[in-house]
Amino acid sequence: MDEAERMRSENRRFVFLLVCWWVACFATVAKAAEFLVISDIHFDPFTTLTQPTFKVLADAPASRWPELLKTYNQTLGATGNDSNYLLMVSAISAAKAHTPKPLFILYPGDFLAHQWQERYEKVAGKSIADDPAAYRQFTMRAIEVVTNEIRKQFPDVPVLATLGNDDSFCGDYWIQPDGMFLHQFADHWQPMLGSTIDADAFGQSFRSLGAYRAELPGLAADRLLVLNSVYWSGSYCSSYFDPKDQNCCQCHNPGTKPGHALMDWLTSELELARKQQKRVWFLMHVPPGLDSYIEEKDSGHSLAAEMWQPEFMQRYLKLIDEYRDVLHISFTGHTHMDDFRIDRLDGKPVLLHKIAPAVSPIFGNNPGFQTFQIDPQTSVISNWKTYSLNLADQQKYKLWKLEYEARTTYQLESLNAQSAEQLFRFMHAHPDSTFASAFRQHYNMGASVISPKDLSVYLCTILNATYPLFATCLQNHGLAQPKLAEEPAQVRRHAGGMIAK
Numbered sequence: 001m002d003e004a005e006r007m008r009s010e011n012r013r014f015v016f017l018l019v020c021w022w023v024a025c026f027a028t029v030a031k032a033a034e035f036l037v038i039s040d041i042h043f044d045p046f047t048t049l050t051q052p053t054f055k056v057l058a059d060a061p062a063s064r065w066p067e068l069l070k071t072y073n074q075t076l077g078a079t080g081n082d083s084n085y086l087l088m089v090s091a092i093s094a095a096k097a098h099t100p101k102p103l104f105i106l107y108p109g110d111f112l113a114h115q116w117q118e119r120y121e122k123v124a125g126k127s128i129a130d131d132p133a134a135y136r137q138f139t140m141r142a143i144e145v146v147t148n149e150i151r152k153q154f155p156d157v158p159v160l161a162t163l164g165n166d167d168s169f170c171g172d173y174w175i176q177p178d179g180m181f182l183h184q185f186a187d188h189w190q191p192m193l194g195s196t197i198d199a200d201a202f203g204q205s206f207r208s209l210g211a212y213r214a215e216l217p218g219l220a221a222d223r224l225l226v227l228n229s230v231y232w233s234g235s236y237c238s239s240y241f242d243p244k245d246q247n248c249c250q251c252h253n254p255g256t257k258p259g260h261a262l263m264d265w266l267t268s269e270l271e272l273a274r275k276q277q278k279r280v281w282f283l284m285h286v287p288p289g290l291d292s293y294i295e296e297k298d299s300g301h302s303l304a305a306e307m308w309q310p311e312f313m314q315r316y317l318k319l320i321d322e323y324r325d326v327l328h329i330s331f332t333g334h335t336h337m338d339d340f341r342i343d344r345l346d347g348k349p350v351l352l353h354k355i356a357p358a359v360s361p362i363f364g365n366n367p368g369f370q371t372f373q374i375d376p377q378t379s380v381i382s383n384w385k386t387y388s389l390n391l392a393d394q395q396k397y398k399l400w401k402l403e404y405e406a407r408t409t410y411q412l413e414s415l416n417a418q419s420a421e422q423l424f425r426f427m428h429a430h431p432d433s434t435f436a437s438a439f440r441q442h443y444n445m446g447a448s449v450i451s452p453k454d455l456s457v458y459l460c461t462i463l464n465a466t467y468p469l470f471a472t473c474l475q476n477h478g479l480a481q482p483k484l485a486e487e488p489a490q491v492r493r494h495a496g497g498m499i500a501k
C-alpha cells in the first residue's frame with residue numbers, strides 16, 4: 001500500500017468512525033427523550049386479608065407492608081380484580097426495565113382499589129364511622145406503599161399525577177374540595193414533583209381543587225395542567241355514592257361549585273400559558289366524551305353515557321375553541337383501555353386525549369403501560385410503545401412483553417388530534433385494514449379481540465364527544481341507538497361485572 005492509498009484508507013476509517021459516533025450519539029439522544037404513562041393501578045391490599053392479618057397490616061408502617069403483603073399474595077391475581085401488591089410491583093419493575101430513564105412519569109389517576117370504603121369495613125370488622133382516624137391512616141398508608149414502589153424504581157424522576165374517582169376518603173366520585181384527602185395527598189405527593197412546580201401555587205390549587213400547573217422536564221416550551229376532572233363527571237357526588245353516616249372526613253355535597261371553580265382556574269391558566277408562549281398538555285382522570293362500555297359488550301342491551309355533565313362539557317368546548325392555539329395533547333385514564341377521544345369543533349379535530357391502559361385488570365383487560373418517544377425541541381410525539389402482561393398465563397407471569405409499537409403498527413409519524421382523526425377515519429372506511437385489526441387486537445392489551453361488528457361503536461366513541469353526535473354516527477353505520485344512562489357510573493359499574501360483586 002503506497003502512502004496516498006494509506007492516507008485514503010485512514011480518511012475512510014476516520015469518516016466511518018465519525019459516522020458511527022454520530023449515529024450512536026443521536027441514537028442515545030433519541031432514546032433518552034421518552035416519558036412513561038402508567039395509570040389506574042387501583043392498589044388492592046384487601047384481597048386475601050382476614051380480620052387478624054388486616055390488623056397486623058393496619059398496625060404496621062408503610063415500610064413494612066411489602067414484606068407482609070408478599071406473604072399474603074401468592075399470585076398476580078386474575079382479570080376481574082384490581083392490582084394486588086405483587087401485580088403493582090411487577091408493573092412498576094417492568095416499566096423501569098423498558099424505560100430506565102424517562103424524562104418524567106404521568107400518572108392519570110386511581111391509586112386505590114374499587115369499593116375501597118366497603119371493602120375496608122368488611123375486613124376491618126368495624127365501620128369507618130367507629131374509628132375514622134384509623135381508616136384515614138390505613139388509606140394514606142396504602143397510597144404511601146404505591147409511592148414507595150415508584151420511588152424505589154425511579155428515584156429521581158418527577159411523577160406528575162392526578163387523582164381518580166376512587167382516590168378519596170369520602171367515597172367513589174367524591175373528592176371533597178379543600179377537604180382532608182386533598183390536604184394530606186398534597187403534602188404526601190409534593191416531593192414526587194421535584195422542581196416541576198411552584199410549591200406555593202401547587203399547595204393552593206391542589207388543596208382547594210386537586211389541580212396544579214407543572215413544567216415538563218426536558219421540554220422547555222411545554223407546560224402541564226393537571227385537572228381534577230372528577231368534578232366535571234356526571235357522577236360527582238351523586239346519590240349513588242352518598243357516604244351517608246360515614247362521617248370520616250366532613251364530606252358534604254358541594255354541587256357544581258368545584259366544577260365551575262376548576263373551569264375558572266383552567267381559564268386563567270390557559271391565558272397565562274398563552275402570555276408565556278407555552279404549549280399546554282392536560283393530565284386528567286375522566287376524559288370528556290362518551291363511555292359506551294355496555295354498548296360494546298352487550299349489543300342489543302346497550303347503554304352509553306356522557307362522562308361529563310353537559311354544562312361542563314359546553315364550557316370546556318368553548319374554552320378549547322378559544323385557546324386552540326396553545327393546546328398540544330391530553331393524557332387521561334379511567335376507562336382502563338388503550339383508547340382515544342378526540343375533541344372536535346365544527347367538524348375539525350382540536351385536541352387528542354390519549355387514554356392510558358390500566359395496570360388493574362378489573363375490566364377484563366390485561367395490565368399495561370405505555371412509553372412515548374418525543375423530540376424535545378419540537379415536542380412532536382413520534383411513537384409510543386405499549387407493554388402488557390398476559391395474566392391468563394401465570395407460568396410466565398413475569399414476562400411483560402411489547403404489545404405493539406405505534407410507528408410500525410399504525411405508521412403514524414406524529415401523535416396529535418389531526419393524525420389520530422385521520423387514522424380512525426381510515427379504520428371507519430376500511431374496517432378490514434391492518435390498522436383496524438391492530439386496534440381491535442390491542443384495545444384491551446390482548447386479553448380479547450373486539451369483534452369486527454363492534455368496531456364502529458368504538459370508532460364512533462372516539463370521534464364524537466356528545467351523545468347526539470355519537471348516536472348519529474351509530475345510525476350512519478346501521479347500528480342501533482344505545483340508551484343514554486342517567487349517570488356515567490352506571491355504565492362503569494357494569495363493566496367487568498362489578499355490579500355482581
Ligand SMILES: [Zn+2]
Pocket residue numbers: 040042109110164333334335336358
Ligand atoms: Zn380506574
